[in-house]
Structures are given as C-alpha cells and as structure tokens.
Amino acid sequence: MTLAEESRQVTIGARTIPYTLKVSARAKRMRVTIANGQMSVTVPRGLRLFSVDRFLQEHGQWILTKMEQASRRKPQAALPKDVILVQGVAMRLERVAEPDRRSRARVEMTKDRVIVRVPAGSRASAVSVAEAWLRGEARGIIGTEVKRQAARLKARPTGLTIRDQRTRWGSCSTRGTLSFNWRLVMAPPVVMQYVIIHELAHLFHPNHSKDFWAVVAAYDPDFKLHRAWLRKNAGLLHPQA
Numbered sequence: 225m226t227l228a229e230e231s232r233q234v235t236i237g238a239r240t241i242p243y244t245l246k247v248s249a250r251a252k253r254m255r256v257t258i259a260n261g262q263m264s265v266t267v268p269r270g271l272r273l274f275s276v277d278r279f280l281q282e283h284g285q286w287i288l289t290k291m292e293q294a295s296r297r298k299p300q301a302a303l304p305k306d307v308i309l310v311q312g313v314a315m316r317l318e319r320v321a322e323p324d325r326r327s328r329a330r331v332e333m334t335k336d337r338v339i340v341r342v343p344a345g346s347r348a349s350a351v352s353v354a355e356a357w358l359r360g361e362a363r364g365i366i367g368t369e370v371k372r373q374a375a376r377l378k379a380r381p382t383g384l385t386i387r388d389q390r391t392r393w394g395s396c397s398t399r400g401t402l403s404f405n406w407r408l409v410m411a412p413p414v415v416m417q418y419v420i421i422h423e424l425a426h427l428f429h430p431n432h433s434k435d436f437w438a439v440v441a442a443y444d445p446d447f448k449l450h451r452a453w454l455r456k457n458a459g460l461l462h463p464q465a
Contacts, residue, residue, distance in 0.1 A: 229245065229246050231243075231244060234280045234281070236281065236287060237284065243262075243263040243265055244263070246266045246267070247266075247271075251266050251268045254266070254267050254271065254279050255267075256280070256287065258294055263291070302460070303463055305463075307463070308410070309410040309461065309463075310333070310358070310409075311409060311410070311411070311412065312412030315333070315336060315337060316337050317338050317340060317350040317351065318337050318338070319340050319350040320339060320342070321342060322341050322344060323344055325344050325345055327343045329341065330357075331353060331357040338354050340354055351463050355463075358406070358409055362404075362406035362407075362408070363384075365409050366384075369413075369416060369417060370384055370424075373417065373420045373421055373424055377425070379424045380427070381401065381402045381427060382399055383402070384402050385401065385404075386404055387405060388405065391458075393419045393454065396423045402423050404420070410461045412453065414450055415450045415453050418451060418454075421440055425443075
C-alpha cells in the first residue's frame, strides 16, 4: 500500500530531473521506475531522504541513459476512437440509442462490427460499454485457455484471478495462483496463449532462468514474436473512451 507521494527533483550532471517519490509499506528496498519519460522512486517506509539522493546520484548514468532512451522511443500505435480489438481483430464500434430508457446496455457482434446498444439519454461511451462486456467474457475465455495449456504443460495452478492491471499482463504467486489482465482477450489468441504459457512455466521455475525460457520455448516456439507484439501494441489494448 502506498502511504504518500511527493514531487521532487534531482540534479545529475547538468540535468535536473523531476520525479515522484512514493513511500510504500510493502517496499523492502528502493526502486526506480522510468516509464513514458517520467521517473518515480519507491522507497520503504522510514527511509531518509538523503539516502534517496545518494542512491540516485550513484545510479545517475543509468538514469540518464534510460531517460534518453525513453525520449527517443516512438509512441505506441493507437486505434481510432470508434475501433476496438477483439481477439486481435479490429472491430468498428457502432453506438445505437434504444428508445426505451429502461433497457440495459448490451453488446452484439457481427462479422466486422461491435454494436453497442444503450438506453436513450445514456452518456456511456461505446468503448466503455464494449470494454465492460469484454471484461465479463474474459474469465471464460482465459479460463478455458488456461485449462488447455495447463494440460499440455502438465501444470497444476491452484487458482485463477482476472484483473485490470495497467502494465502487467500476468503473474504467478508463490502459492500457484495465476492472475491475468482481462485485456488479453483483445490481443491475438497466440499472444494470450504466450502469456498463459509464460505464467504456467513459473510453476516449475519461479524466475527467468534459462530453464524457465526453455519451458516457454518448448510450448511456444514463437514466443519472442508474441512477446514483441505485446510490447509494441500494448496501447491498442487500452482504447480511447
């Protein structure tokens, strides 16, 4: 749990870099995160500020390199506001206002469109309704694939949760519970399968060792392509409302 956030800045060489300092009760050590050109520093509760400044200075070159890389990185692709991905296929959204104000929002799929029907006067966007529908479908779709891949790997996960993390696609707890981002149902099926295989492999190797990647490669020989797709197109799975 994050207890507090504070805007600070650090001068490294000739450059002054603003960052967000986050104090967390769960953090066991200091962690620097650079994403979208922004830096945040998460520290354990009780750590003194001079320790933060010293740590950032000691890792100054690494920070400058990462910030430079972030500034050169091309923005991720984005879909038009009236388009959403469904299992990797770009589908055009069509919002239809129903005359009955008492009706409930619902979604219908055709070959190339997602029709979103909302009661007259509703302010709900087509994207928000479609996302809510997809999230409802996610547990069944992902759960079925987890069972299929678990049988292939002869793996025995102890549980399954579906969440909405901003940057994480899947995880495997020390107790064997798998967790997946519901937005994987928007990605191509082979990409979703890669993430599932990745997390199932952690049941055998709770790390990213050579043995771990050997398991992944054995059940998804093209995993590097699928991982690259996810890194490049993550923005497509967060459409604009």
